[in-house]
Amino acid sequence: MTTPEDGAIRERIAALYDTYAARLRLYVRGLVGTPELAEDVVQDTFVAVAGQLAAGRTITHMPTYLYTTARHAAFGATRRLGRGRRARAALLEDPTLFAHAGSPGNPLNSLDISVALARLPNPQREVVLLKIWGGLTFAEIAAVTGTSGNTVASRYRYALNRLRTTLEEGTA
Amino acid sequence: MILDENDFERRLEQLPPRPLDAAHRTATLARTDAVRPIDVSRRRVAPETRRLLAAAAVVLLLAVLRGSALTALAETATASAHQYTRAAEEWARYVQRVHALELPPQGEAASEPEAVPVDEDGPQASHLLRINRWA
Numbered sequence: 001m002t003t004p005e006d007g008a009i010r011e012r013i014a015a016l017y018d019t020y021a022a023r024l025r026l027y028v029r030g031l032v033g034t035p036e037l038a039e040d041v042v043q044d045t046f047v048a049v050a051g052q053l054a055a056g057r058t059i060t061h062m063p064t065y066l067y068t069t070a071r072h073a074a075f076g077a078t079r080r081l082g083r084g085r086r087a088r089a090a091l092l093e094d095p096t097l098f099a100h101a102g103s104p105g106n107p108l109n110s111l112d113i114s115v116a117l118a119r120l121p122n123p124q125r126e127v128v129l130l131k132i133w134g135g136l137t138f139a140e141i142a143a144v145t146g147t148s149g150n151t152v153a154s155r156y157r158y159a160l161n162r163l164r165t166t167l168e169e170g171t172a
Numbered sequence: 173m174i175l176d177e178n179d180f181e182r183r184l185e186q187l188p189p190r191p192l193d194a195a196h197r198t199a200t201l202a203r204t205d206a207v208r209p210i211d212v213s214r215r216r217v218a219p220e221t222r223r224l225l226a227a228a229a230v231v232l233l234l235a236v237l238r239g240s241a242l243t244a245l246a247e248t249a250t251a252s253a254h255q256y257t258r259a260a261e262e263w264a265r266y267v268q269r270v271h272a273l274e275l276p277p278q279g280e281a282a283s284e285p286e287a288v289p290v291d292e293d294g295p296q297a298s299h300l301l302r303i304n305r306w307a
Binding site for chain 1: 185188199
């Protein structure tokens with residue numbers, strides 16, 4: 001039996017899904033690599049949020065909560081993989097990571113970006129994904145990753161420089 | 173330089189992540205619909221937790237058994253030590269009794285000459301008297 005409260009939760013979850021699902025999937029791909037596993041993790045994340053809402057708990061900052069939950073689920077899913085599968089799952093190079101090449105005249109394309117992202121160290125890649133496509137601030141990223149704001153900022157700066165260098169080498 | 177430093181971040185943001193397909197959305201919402209408030213009183217133990225508890229119980233049992241075995245070994249060693257102590261004490265008492273008797277060694281007693289009774293007149297007079305009597 002569906003109560004009005006259940007309907008409200010469903011609407012809220014649907015709205016959250018439409019806003020965050022694609023970003024969450026991209027972020028989780030940077031952690032677990034394989035598309036199928038990333039989609040499972042995204043689904044588990046929304047189920048966890050639904051559980052919290054159904055229990056009447058208040059989520060003060062939804063983006064931070066979503067990314068933190070996705071991060072924990074991603075690490076849990078990676079731990080359950082064997083060593084060999086985990087190594088293969090680390091590959092991120094995928095031309096379908098992004099929807100399109102952006103605005104006309106944008107020299108960046110999906111494959112180049114995914115290759116450049118795959119070459120970043122994991123902590124730097126995570127910060128870039130959370131900042132640029134997750135839309136989080138440095139303080140929020142620090143809360144999600146459990147590190148300091150200064151560390152996050154320096155990782156972001158290094159990651160951007162490295163991304164630019166890799167992309168320039170690719171387009172040269 | 174192909175990519176302007178100030179423009180680079182903005183250009184990255186212009187690349188939107190690829191959306192998930194409709195089937196994923198439907199499946200996710202179906203799963204979230206099935207979520208109900210968690211009743212703690214009726215919550216069952218997760219299989220992982222159950223396995224973990226079973227492993228912990230086995231480890232605890234092994235530890236107890238190992239402790240019992242060590243205790244039994246220590247008790248045996250203590251009993252043996254007590255036996256050796258008692259035997260040593262008995263031997264010490266036996267040696268004390270032997271010393272208390274002050275018995276001369278057997279070899280020395282056999283070689284010593286028999287004591288000769290001495291008369292008032294001296295040995296020589298006694299011998300002469302016996303000789304005279306036999307004569």
